[in-house]
Amino acid sequence: MAHIVIGTAGHIDHGKTTLIKALTGIETDTTKEEKKRGMSINLGFAYLDLPNQQRVGIVDVPGHEKFIKNMVAGLPGINLVLLVIDAAEGIMPQTKEHIDILTLLGIQDFLVVLTKVDTVDPELKELVVEDIRDQLAETPLADAEILETDAVSGNGIKELLAAIQARSEELTETSSSGLARINIDRVFSVKGFGTVITGTLLDGKIKTGDELYVFPSKKKVRVRNIQVHEQDVQEAQAGQRTALNLANIATEELERGDVLAASENLKPTWMLDVKIKCLPEVEAGIGLWDRVRLLIGTREVMARTVPLGTEWIKPGTDGFLQLRLEEQVAVKERDHFILRTYSPMHTIAGGEVLDAAPHKHRRYKVEILESLRAKEAGSIEEVILDFMTNKKQPFTTLKELHEYLGQSQEELRPLLQTLAEEQQVLETKAGFLAESSYQKLQAKAETVLHDYHKKYRLRPGIPVEEFRSRMRDQLSEKELSALIRLLKEHGCIKEQQDKVAAVDFTVTFNKYQQAAKEKIEQTLSQNGYTPVKKEELFDLDKNAEEVLEALSGDSVIFLTHEYVLLAKTYWQAVKHLREYIQQHQQITLGDFRDITASSRKASMLILEYMDKQEITQRVDNYRILGASTETGE
Incomplete structure (x- = not known):
């Protein structure tokens, strides 16, 4: 069975927490402040055993406008959303914003849950349902099933459980082939155990005893214990709500928004290249150097917007941005996010990360725009080529591609073999090299040799070590050797004894x-x-x-x-x-x-x-x- 996490969303006081308690018996309003106010402030977590014995996680996200950032923090890793609407009030402003956020974050599966149906007369209820259908008509929820419930009387709860089970059986399980990654949404200390974090495991698997890295600090921790749905387990898999007891780190060294990852190569960054969709109601659109709130993973940071390829992104349209951040984040390509205005706060756009560690570049540079379009297109071969072409080091290993794409090395090998057969990639003992990257290195080698031969017309060639030194740049010794072999195989250079020369160079004496x-x-x-x-x-x-x-x-x-x-x-x-x-x-x-x-x-x-x-x-x-x-x- 797939590991499913369900999220609830909806306006304050529309009954999300009460509905979850009716479904699970678990109270998700956990703090004194939440119980005093009668609303969820932080994320509430529960789990639900369906009639077929499948256990699914539930995240109750806050509904109040002031706590939207907490809502977004709970959404990564969610497979199905219950949009909760009060039968007496219908769709409210925060309901609309929740719908915008959910769709901008790429969530596709919804059930609309009408609550408190026993408190309104049938005629009013029908009017509310009709109004809901009208307001959802132009959204991805247009065909979503509407289920009528009352958590107090229990009316419709069985039907809701059956609908959740039917939808969960249709959902595809999150692949666990990538390296483990989890966004921290809670940090606390348990007496006798120490530091505990919770979050939804987005990629890969985590086992007891695994060593993980905290980002952006890059501190190393060890997993002492794992719980999934309040049960101790030896392994957590992608898609599961997870609690980890961590060794080698104090509670105050972690905070919500940090990322735990199995690879130390996740890169904290001050910039992101992204594709966004600007909401139609945002009159000003998004222009150069607008200050916005970036909500990504479980983190909120301030950022400045730099439109790419255009002066501004108009309302209701999409486009490319470079986000210049005021704090570092550690994310991956294809992670979704939300942009909100600085003040007063409201949602203006959302999208996905195309480059998680870009360089600062000019706004209208053609190569950058083409690269972003390739990443957006999503063809795995195009993404591989784009990654290999634009990374700082020309040679790329299978391990790097595995960490970047999250696909196993076994899945990547045939793709690289196809690219090699199409002469778009060269395979060497030091790794893979995009043909375009090789052409740049070849041109550099030809320039080095041409300059040397011009200066020393009677020398048979440049000493090998001097040639290696001039070509080194970002290359390791192993990569340099692989490059020289390629240059010889392609008839670009010749090597005799300890000298390297252009293949067409000969010493010519005057009289x-x-x-x-x-x-x-x-x-x-x-x-x-x-x-x-x-x-x-x-x-x-x-x-x-x-x-x-x-x-x-x-x-x-x-x-x-x-x-x-x-x-x-x-x-x-x-x-x-x-x-x-x-x-x-x-x-x-x-x-x-x-x-x-x-x-x-x-x-x-x-x-x-x-x-x-x-x-x-x-x-x-x-x-x-x-x-x-x-x-x-």
């Missing part, structure tokens, strides 16, 4: 440099297996220094930073060494000196370089063949 090249190579050839100091080569020609650097790794090899050998000679030495070891299984320094007819010092320089290249491996006073099979051809 003076060509002359210096010939002098260097001739001198090295004449010296055979005896390495030459680079300073001696510099003395050959005024262009020799830059030409020698250009020849490094090509026709000449630097055995050390000081000694140079002709590459052809070096590879002849490698050939002779391998043939000797294949015949004798090993070679000594003396053996190598003999077969190359060189000095002890020269032989040592060459062999130590071979050790570094893994052509040989030193064992005591002799060498054997190493892992490298390079031949220099």
Whole structure:
């Protein structure tokens, strides 16, 4: 069975609390102040056992206009709303505002409950029902079932229970595949237990012993005990009203509006990009820098509005806003919210979050508007691409997508595979990379190499570590390696020894440099297996220094930073060494000196370089063949 939470809504004194007591036997007016005033101020909680033994949670939200923010705090996670209307009074101003709030928050399932029907004569009741139908005609409640009840006499209570059961059987269970998240709506202390919070579990599962993070403070807590409907349980699932006994935190360190989440990657933010619908009766609409009250989750914060793509959002229309907040919030994309005026307070708009941690951006930037439209469209593939394209770090892991979207990694893999087949996403060992993000990185790499080649025309390439440093930015070492592999696979760069170059780059000598090249190579050839100091080569020609650097790794090899050998000679030495070891299984320094007819010092320089290249491996006073099979051809 689905885990269902039912909310009640309606004008003050229309009988919500009395109705819930008749349904459940539980008094939801809990504080002395509430009982004294005869109205709900805070959220009241109860549970109901339906005839089919399904237990559902009930949230009795306040009806008085002054406590609208408490009402909104109770709505996240609600599946079905009982709109309570007094049979003698009909729809009142707060009833209308409740309807606006409920529909702006995206709630779709309603039952209209007419209360106190035994206190009015049938003729008046019929007039009230007719008026209700007229007033609901242009709202999502137009076809809602109207049930007549009287909580005092019990009239209609059985029928209401049957209707709730029928609707609950049709409702889809909230998925528990995401990471746990719960908006705190109450914080209190229980003697002998300590800190307790309550809320509706919006996503995922919570088990006894789990570690959670409090936002926006990011404090770490441990779940000591869990209750669902006043019963101790080992696990709470998405959609359930839940009480958690928390360890490692004091009551005064928490407040309503805080968020508990299983991931520490939920981001407290000062801004939100949102899509809103402005109510028709809001004459002024919503303009630039209007000060509003943002009611989201169980939190109320002040904010300033920045319309995007338009000067203002007109009454009865929808549009994009960036909300600049006066306090941080920690929310997720697709969370619903309400906007109310600062003073006097009344509801003006509502909508959903499209970007829960945006940057400050220009109001008419085309890329931002296109991104918001993609997020609004709701295609999971488009949302994945948008997230990957606009996040700060170009590479994206499955874990990040799981935390962002709430879908399991098993659900995400085939989507990413499809995007990869469509060449919109690249998969690497370091994560996934949107094609558009890769193109930006490729363009940056090409710029880095072009600038280097322009400055150092005779160098075969930029040193690998320098290239990595210039490309690093937000990339980890693993991501840098993955990027370089992609650049090579796509034919953008070539790598030789410890240098990186543009794939179409070649060193070109003028006639003076060509002359210096010939002098260097001739001198090295004449010296055979005896390495030459680079300073001696510099003395050959005024262009020799830059030409020698250009020849490094090509026709000449630097055995050390000081000694140079002709590459052809070096590879002849490698050939002779391998043939000797294949015949004798090993070679000594003396053996190598003999077969190359060189000095002890020269032989040592060459062999130590071979050790570094893994052509040989030193064992005591002799060498054997190493892992490298390079031949220099």
